[in-house]
Amino acid sequence: MHADFWHGFQTTVMKKKFFIIIAVIHLLLVVANIAIYSDIFNQKNDDSQRYVRVANELASFNFSNADAYLNCCTAPGYPLFLSIFKVFTRLNNYMVAISQALLYIIALYYLLLQLYKKGYLSYPLCVAGFFMVLVCPELFESNGRTLSESFCGSMILLIIGSVINGFDRNSVKVIFIVAVCFLMLARFEYLMILPFLLLFLIYKKRYLFSAVTVLALILVVSANGYRNYSTYGIFNPLSFGAGTVIYGGNNMNGDGSWHIIEKDINYIPESKQERYISIKSKEWKCRCPEEDTFYKDMAKEAWMGGNLKFQLSVIPQKFLKLWMLPGTFDYHSGLTQYEKGLQLGILFDSDLWPWYAKYKHGLYLLIYWLFLVMIVAGLALKIRERGFDLFDFSVVLLFLIISFLYSVPFYGLSRFHVPVFGLMAIYSSFSVKYFYFRYTQKDLVKYLFK
DSSP: OOHHHIOOOOOOSSSOHHHHHHHHHHHHHHHHHHHTTTSSSSOSHHHHHHHHHHHHHHHTTTTTTOOHHTTTOOOOOOEEEHTTTTTHHOOOOOHHHHHHHHHHHHHHHHHHHHHHHHHOOHHHHHHHHHHHHSHHHHHHHHHHHSSSHHHHHHHHHHHHHHHHHHHSSSSHHHHHHHHHHHHHHHHHHGGGHHHHHHHHHHTTTTTHHHHHHHHHHHHHHHHHHHHHHHHHOOSSSSSSHHHHHHHSSSSSTOOOOOOOOOOOOSSSSSHHHHHHHHHHSSHHHHHHHHHHHHHHHHHHHHHHHSOOHHHHHHHHHHHHHHHOOTOOOSSSSTOSOOOOOOOOGGGGOOTTTOOTHHHHHHHHHHHHHHHHHHHHHHHHHHHHOOOOOOHHHHHHHHHHHHHHHTTTSOOOOGGGGGGHHHHHHHHHHHHHHHHHHHHHOOHHHHHHHH
């Protein structure tokens, strides 16, 4: 009875009632999390402030007099999203969070619908996957923050959903192009994904569509380049934030983390500090591109002069910081001591956090690690049961790309795994299914899906 249900139960269309219920639960979790931890979700984060202020700038169409400081390390994709929906959200914490969460819910449902239609997932697995993703703290916390991770995650879900769909309809093509352009504008390092997407389109003989995609992307990055030229006098189609993240991952401190230089100038070598102080004294219009070049040059030097073995030894640390910590656990950046490893003991130091923090940290670590185990086990179960298909290939490829980006050229930070984590968490539904068969003798699921 159980096997017949999970393997064979199909519906003509995906019943929406369970998806709606789960979506409401997710929205409640997002709002409740903001209310409980209002000191964290009040947009006082430096990155959040920059995004909001640039969004206001874009909404006012103030392109010719863009703030050189705000736009220096700020990719325009996420602020553009915020500015488009400002008329509804007014950039209020709660309204931004709800709009992000709704976008993520729609994108996730869109992907699962394609997986269902193509026969990759059964209806119960789609519902289970939808539930597991949206109750995961990684996602409901991310959707509540005015940061780019939630938005990038939504764009990735839309892109993979379109790939699974197959581009037979013009609406799917539009979704794909818009999502690709927004994703690349939000995180320029994701341009590394583009060649694989184009290779897939060429493999599917979508030559014209691949050309249109490239043309659309060229147009939007060129517009960003012109914006940079108007602000800094340099035509740069990307942003000037690459230097700081590359040096953060390849500095000579051996911890593979970016640090706040204002807290400790010893984050950079002593021989470079005078040069940094000189650059820092300039106006942001000049300082921004010079600082970017300064950090890139230091990163190059960190790999030269016999330092190759040393830098290679840091890669595992960056990989662990990327994948072994929940997305909200960014405690390395504020440190002024450059020690190796995850330094988990900091999370349980009563002198550094409120009284409840160590219990929350412990709980979130356990939940996150449990999800990791369920994802890995679920992938193995899925491949054993249904084989290795296009969706599996897409997820594994994204995992490898993200791991490479934030373990080799850039610094390791747990927040950077969030955009692809929801995609991966779908596999936890196979673990749920396994435990249901293993430990349940009741027809509860069958009753629920009548």
